[in-house]
Amino acid sequence: MDQQQTYRLTVWIPLIVVSLFLLLSGIQAYTHYHDRQRLLLTAAEINLYETALQMAHNLEYALANNDAEQAQSSISRFILRRDAELAIFVDANGMIRYATQLAWQNTPVSDQLHPSQIKLIQDAANHQKIQQSSVDGILQVVIPISLSEQISFDPKTRFPVILLQKNIHTRLTQTGVQALQQNLWLVALFLLSMLLLIAIIKGIVLKPLFALKQLAEKLRQQQFNLHNPLQGNTEQAQIAQTLVDAGQQLKIALDTAQERENRLNLTLQSIGDGVIVTDADGMITRINPIACQLTGWSETEAIGQPLLSVFDIYNASTLEPVVNPVSRVLATGKIVELANHTVLHARDGQRYHISDSAAPIRADNTPESAILGVILVFQNVSQQYQLRQDLRHSVDFLSTILRVSPSVTYVLDVRPGPVFTLSYVTESVTAMTGKPAEFWLSHPQAWISRIHPEDVPKVQLTLHKVLQSDTPLTNQFRFQHVDGHYIHVQDHLFATPETSDDGHQQIVGVVLDVSHQQKAEQKISFLAHHDVLTKLPNRALLSDRIMQAMSVCERYHQCLALLYLDLDRFKFINDSLGHAVGDQLLIAVADRLKKLMRDQDTVCRTGGDEFIILLPDTDADGAAHVADKLIDKLTAHFDIENNQLFITVSVGISIYPENGRDADTLNKHADTAMYRAKQAGRNQYQFFTQEMHAQIAHKMELEHALRFALSQNQLNLVFQPQIEVKTGRIMGAEALLRWQHPQLGQISPQTFIPIAEETGLINTIGNWTLHQAISQCRQWLDSGHQEVQVAVNLSAVQFNNPTLVSTIETILAEYHLPAQYLELEITESVAMINIELTIKQLESLAALGIRLSLDDFGTGYSSLNYLKKFPIDTLKIDQGFVFDMLEDEDDAAIVDAVITLARSLGLNTLAEGVETQAHADALQIKGCDFMQGYYFSKPIEAAAFTVLLDQSEIN
Numbered sequence: 001m002d003q004q005q006t007y008r009l010t011v012w013i014p015l016i017v018v019s020l021f022l023l024l025s026g027i028q029a030y031t032h033y034h035d036r037q038r039l040l041l042t043a044a045e046i047n048l049y050e051t052a053l054q055m056a057h058n059l060e061y062a063l064a065n066n067d068a069e070q071a072q073s074s075i076s077r078f079i080l081r082r083d084a085e086l087a088i089f090v091d092a093n094g095m096i097r098y099a100t101q102l103a104w105q106n107t108p109v110s111d112q113l114h115p116s117q118i119k120l121i122q123d124a125a126n127h128q129k130i131q132q133s134s135v136d137g138i139l140q141v142v143i144p145i146s147l148s149e150q151i152s153f154d155p156k157t158r159f160p161v162i163l164l165q166k167n168i169h170t171r172l173t174q175t176g177v178q179a180l181q182q183n184l185w186l187v188a189l190f191l192l193s194m195l196l197l198i199a200i201i202k203g204i205v206l207k208p209l210f211a212l213k214q215l216a217e218k219l220r221q222q223q224f225n226l227h228n229p230l231q232g233n234t235e236q237a238q239i240a241q242t243l244v245d246a247g248q249q250l251k252i253a254l255d256t257a258q259e260r261e262n263r264l265n266l267t268l269q270s271i272g273d274g275v276i277v278t279d280a281d282g283m284i285t286r287i288n289p290i291a292c293q294l295t296g297w298s299e300t301e302a303i304g305q306p307l308l309s310v311f312d313i314y315n316a317s318t319l320e321p322v323v324n325p326v327s328r329v330l331a332t333g334k335i336v337e338l339a340n341h342t343v344l345h346a347r348d349g350q351r352y353h354i355s356d357s358a359a360p361i362r363a364d365n366t367p368e369s370a371i372l373g374v375i376l377v378f379q380n381v382s383q384q385y386q387l388r389q390d391l392r393h394s395v396d397f398l399s400t401i402l403r404v405s406p407s408v409t410y411v412l413d414v415r416p417g418p419v420f421t422l423s424y425v426t427e428s429v430t431a432m433t434g435k436p437a438e439f440w441l442s443h444p445q446a447w448i449s450r451i452h453p454e455d456v457p458k459v460q461l462t463l464h465k466v467l468q469s470d471t472p473l474t475n476q477f478r479f480q481h482v483d484g485h486y487i488h489v490q491d492h493l494f495a496t497p498e499t500s501d502d503g504h505q506q507i508v509g510v511v512l513d514v515s516h517q518q519k520a521e522q523k524i525s526f527l528a529h530h531d532v533l534t535k536l537p538n539r540a541l542l543s544d545r546i547m548q549a550m551s552v553c554e555r556y557h558q559c560l561a562l563l564y565l566d567l568d569r570f571k572f573i574n575d576s577l578g579h580a581v582g583d584q585l586l587i588a589v590a591d592r593l594k595k596l597m598r599d600q601d602t603v604c605r606t607g608g609d610e611f612i613i614l615l616p617d618t619d620a621d622g623a624a625h626v627a628d629k630l631i632d633k634l635t636a637h638f639d640i641e642n643n644q645l646f647i648t649v650s651v652g653i654s655i656y657p658e659n660g661r662d663a664d665t666l667n668k669h670a671d672t673a674m675y676r677a678k679q680a681g682r683n684q685y686q687f688f689t690q691e692m693h694a695q696i697a698h699k700m701e702l703e704h705a706l707r708f709a710l711s712q713n714q715l716n717l718v719f720q721p722q723i724e725v726k727t728g729r730i731m732g733a734e735a736l737l738r739w740q741h742p743q744l745g746q747i748s749p750q751t752f753i754p755i756a757e758e759t760g761l762i763n764t765i766g767n768w769t770l771h772q773a774i775s776q777c778r779q780w781l782d783s784g785h786q787e788v789q790v791a792v793n794l795s796a797v798q799f800n801n802p803t804l805v806s807t808i809e810t811i812l813a814e815y816h817l818p819a820q821y822l823e824l825e826i827t828e829s830v831a832m833i834n835i836e837l838t839i840k841q842l843e844s845l846a847a848l849g850i851r852l853s854l855d856d857f858g859t860g861y862s863s864l865n866y867l868k869k870f871p872i873d874t875l876k877i878d879q880g881f882v883f884d885m886l887e888d889e890d891d892a893a894i895v896d897a898v899i900t901l902a903r904s905l906g907l908n909t910l911a912e913g914v915e916t917q918a919h920a921d922a923l924q925i926k927g928c929d930f931m932q933g934y935y936f937s938k939p940i941e942a943a944a945f946t947v948l949l950d951q952s953e954i955n
């Protein structure tokens with residue numbers, strides 16, 4: 001109720017009452033007024049009518065008596081009457097005969113009267129009826145007059161009439177005023193009553209009403225702590241009390257509602273999910289903080305917005321917008337649960353993966369009731385989504401691994417018993433077993449039946465064990481492929497914990513076909529104990545065997561022999577013919593050795609060209625016998641890739657227990673003996689002796705010292721003259737290497753050249769020698785000496801060096817020495833190692849113009865056949881034959897044979913070791929071409945040799 005309404009009630013109620021009373025008073029006054037006038041009018045009309053009748057009668061009488069005066073008098077007296085205004089007598093001619101207005105007499109009525117009056121007169125005359133009229137208080141009556149003798153009016157048409165007229169207008173007005181005056185007291189009474197009524201209404205109705213209105217206003221303003229302003233037990237007081245009570249009830253209700261609201265708000269704020277409530281039009285009515293946070297809208301901004309504006313979602317996979325869930329709920333009336341892969345596009349650009357659901361809010365919670373709105377609940381599942389994605393990737397990844405893995409993953413269901421049932425196996429089982437996964441799953445027992453019978457107990461034991469174990473176990477067994485062959489498999493298995501209810505367990509296993517691996521392991525094991533090339537046992541296995549053999553010896557007081565066997569000059573073969581040939585030779589030697597040995601003997605290769613042979617239950621005699629046999633049998637040639645290879649071997653022997661009671665010592669001593677055999681000239685065997693220790697140590701010392709000999713100028717060349725037998729002149733000089741060690745003194749080339757060969761230093765030393773010799777030769781030529789050639793020894797390693805020819809060519813060019821001044825000497829044994837290569841190398845050197853000689857001829861096994869092919873110039877008769885040729889017929893025969901052979905081949909001969917005149921004479925007789933020896937000169941320094949040259953030229 002507003003202020004205006006309040007005003008109206010308080011004003012209008014009295015106003016209506018007043019108006020009502022005024023209306024009633026007016027009606028009363030009007031009625032009274034009207035009645036009085038009507039009474040007055042009626043009385044006047046009756047009076048006038050009666051007067052007219054009386055006058056008509058009087059006039060008829062006067063006229064009947066022709067008493068004009070009487071007639072006039074009758075007319076004139078009318079004026080004396082109250083309200084009289086006019087009286088006229090109109091004759092039948094329409095002439096006023098008598099009138100209250102004397103002037104009118106004898107004048108036509110039409111001149112004096114109003115047409116309405118004339119018409120009234122005519123109607124009365126014509127119809128012989130009394131005519132009356134009453135207008136505005138003017139009363140008229142016209143009465144026809146019947147006359148005994150007709151006056152000479154127009155008898156055809158008219159009769160005489162009288163007209164009387166009164167004017168009661170004033171009296172009527174006065175009467176009305178009087179009537180009103182008579183009602184005034186009533187009006188006053190009414191007014192008093194009205195005021196009283198207003199006062200009563202104000203006191204009884206309006207004031208309480210105003211109080212009620214104020215109460216209502218307070219209620220409207222939500223002021224609920226009200227007091228009843230009205231006393232008593234009136235209806236208003238009751239209503240006021242009701243309002244006060246209602247206020248309290250409302251307060252309680254509102255407080256309750258507010259509390260509910262607060263709780264609801266708190267609940268919404270406490271909910272970890274986003275909550276949005278809409279009305280039935282899909283406009284947002286509530287939104288909780290989580291929803292605000294996820295949508296990026298503040299509560300105040302979001303309230304009243306259409307849901308679509310705030311809750312912008314689309315499909316995570318297709319990125320297509322998703323139908324608004326609230327619209328769906330409003331359309332279907334059903335709860336809508338959206339798919340998980342929905343993405344909420346927040347206002348701030350953030351994107352969240354959400355899961356949500358929407359449900360209708362119904363008027364009374366029944367499916368039929370009207371939908372008041374929709375509640376939408378959603379939560380940020382981005383993390384879970386990511387986890388799910390990760391999980392899916394992991395699952396895919398694992399599936400891929402399982403699919404591509406060559407291993408077979410399986411699951412065994414274990415029921416109490418235990419009873420094992422295959423419940424899962426990966427597809428890779430097909431490749432491994434020849435049967436697909438479906439087969440094994442539908443024939444669970446077939447798996448067990450395919451396990452090798454010998455391995456079944458082991459497999460079953462492992463299955464039982466793994467059920468008790470909380471760690472994985474590994475097992476290996478053989479499994480029969482469907483094609484019948486067995487594969488070796490390795491099974492890594494573990495058991496899931498036992499479930500409490502039914503004792504159900506699972507065993508998860510990964511089976512890998514390790515057949516190849518096992519073969520590889522066998523191979524690795526074999527390789528670990530065998531030499532790859534020759535397949536002979538290696539040193540590790542040999543050590544084992546030696547230990548075993550020694551323990552047997554210990555127990556049965558037996559001996560054993562260890563033979564170290566080294567191929568002589570194998571390095572030369574390897575370098576010259578290549579490793580492939582060298583390897584083939586080693587294999588061939590290994591095969592020959594195996595064939596020569598007993599079953600209980602162990603032949604092993606320890607690397608390079610070294611073999612070790614263990615002879616259990618063998619003493620020194622037995623070992624010597626075996627060594628002899630080996631040296632003999634290995635001397636026979638080997639046919640390797642179209643090469644006929646000849647080898648010799650050096651053998652060192654140690655005997656258990658004399659030479660050592662442990663494997664290391666025996667090995668070391670056999671090795672020492674073998675070196676000794678090499679030093680002693682190869683192609684022989686040596687038993688270990690204690691003296692060898694010192695020799696080997698000495699050799700090691702030399703080896704070390706030799707590395708520095710060249711840089712410390714400990715090496716030098718000496719020259720021994722070579723004499724032409726026919727002329728006695730010095731035709732050449734053999735360059736011989738000398739090593740003057742500061743502490744050890746002069747060391748023989750026969751000692752250090754083999755060491756230089758073994759250590760590879762020979763190439764450096766050999767090149768240095770060539771430089772020195774060629775440079776010296778050049779100096780002799782430059783100093784004007786007779787033509788003298790220089791002979792240089794080549795070791796086997798040097799000779800077989802592929803760069804030898806180019807190296808020599810370079811050095812010759814460096815000193816501008818014509819090639820024919822250089823002679824190269826190779827020993828017969830070097831030449832015979834690989835005849836083909838020797839021929840090739842010699843031909844290359846000869847092609848340069850270099851002279852070539854075969855040293856120590858007669859000590860080796862030169863075949864005449866090959867000798868023919870060697871492009872050599874000279875055979876050097878070994879000094880051993882020369883020394884004894886005067887006493888030993890055999891040696892003399894050999895010297896003869898060599899000289900003859902050389903002559904037949906067109907070669908020169910040079911005898912070494914000519915120490916006496918007798919030697920020289922004998923050789924001259926035998927036809928030897930050149931001589932060399934102490935008889936002429938020992939090897940001397942270059943300067944001394946120059947002096948010799950000078951003397952020789954003088955002589």
Ligand SMILES: Nc1nc2c(ncn2[C@@H]2O[C@@H]3COP(=O)(O)O[C@H]4[C@@H](O)[C@H](n5cnc6c(=O)[nH]c(N)nc65)O[C@@H]4COP(=O)(O)O[C@H]3[C@H]2O)c(=O)[nH]1
Pocket residue numbers: 720735736737748749750753769792793794795825855856879912913914915932933934935939
């Ligand atoms: N008892 C005796 N001996 C005589 C007589 N005339 C010479 N000799 C010695 O006999 C050896 C001849 O050299 P070889 O047969 O080539 O035998 C040489 C040769 O094979 C080797 N050799 C020496 N110098 C070199 C070298 O520069 N390079 C290579 N590869 N080997 C060398 O060392 C071996 C020994 O050389 P050397 O000790 O210098 O010993 C030399 C020489 O001094 C004699 O009338 N009586």
